[in-house]
Amino acid sequence: MADPWNGSPGWAETQRSGRPCNSTLRPYILLMSNEDSLAVGGIAEARLRQLVDLFYGRVRGDPLIGPVFNGAIHDWPEHLEKLQAFWSSVMLTSGRYKGRPLPAHIKHKGAISPAAFERWLALWRQATEEVLPPSAAAAMQEKAARIAESLSIGIGIARGDDPFGITLHS
Numbered sequence: 001m002a003d004p005w006n007g008s009p010g011w012a013e014t015q016r017s018g019r020p021c022n023s024t025l026r027p028y029i030l031l032m033s034n035e036d037s038l039a040v041g042g043i044a045e046a047r048l049r050q051l052v053d054l055f056y057g058r059v060r061g062d063p064l065i066g067p068v069f070n071g072a073i074h075d076w077p078e079h080l081e082k083l084q085a086f087w088s089s090v091m092l093t094s095g096r097y098k099g100r101p102l103p104a105h106i107k108h109k110g111a112i113s114p115a116a117f118e119r120w121l122a123l124w125r126q127a128t129e130e131v132l133p134p135s136a137a138a139a140m141q142e143k144a145a146r147i148a149e150s151l152s153i154g155i156g157i158a159r160g161d162d163p164f165g166i167t168l169h170s
Contacts, residue, residue, distance in 0.1 A: 042136035045094075048087045051140075052080055055127040064119045068111045090143055105151050106158045117148045 060066050060076070073079045082099065089097035105112065124144045128137035156162075 042133040051131045102154045
């Protein structure tokens with residue numbers, strides 16, 4: 001029987017660099033059909049699509065963050081595809097997302113508050129728990145928390161906030 005690892009994105013990276021890529025994930029990677037090329041720890045493209053659609057459907061209707069998103073996004077189907085690619089790249093290391101999230105969010109720095117990030121994370125937690133197995137939901141919640149923290153710091157710096165409590169100039 002052929003090794004299912006052979007030919008996967010991590011295998012190709014290992015062959016190019018000579019260094020193991022995602023070696024700790026290897027036992028958790030399952031080859032799926034062509035429509036769902038990789039699944040990692042219960043997270044697969046189809047589940048990511050379901051999660052993104054459910055989550056952003058709720059975001060759009062949320063009284064706190066809905067107006068921010070609806071004011072910023074003019075083509076929801078295109079944006080949902082971009083978000084699907086983003087989460088696929090983050091969680092499955094698919095490499096499908098090619099954007100730059102921080103500059104996109106900085107454009108809306110006046111409308112994005114710490115409370116908005118908290119609400120975003122609460123809705124994310126709820127959606128991941130509905131769509132994914134518990135360990136996969138926890139992994140995605142952890143990743144989302146780190147992403148929210150990074151975006152929050154970047155937006156704060158763009159606003160001129162001092163998120164680190166460091167005085168650079170007297």
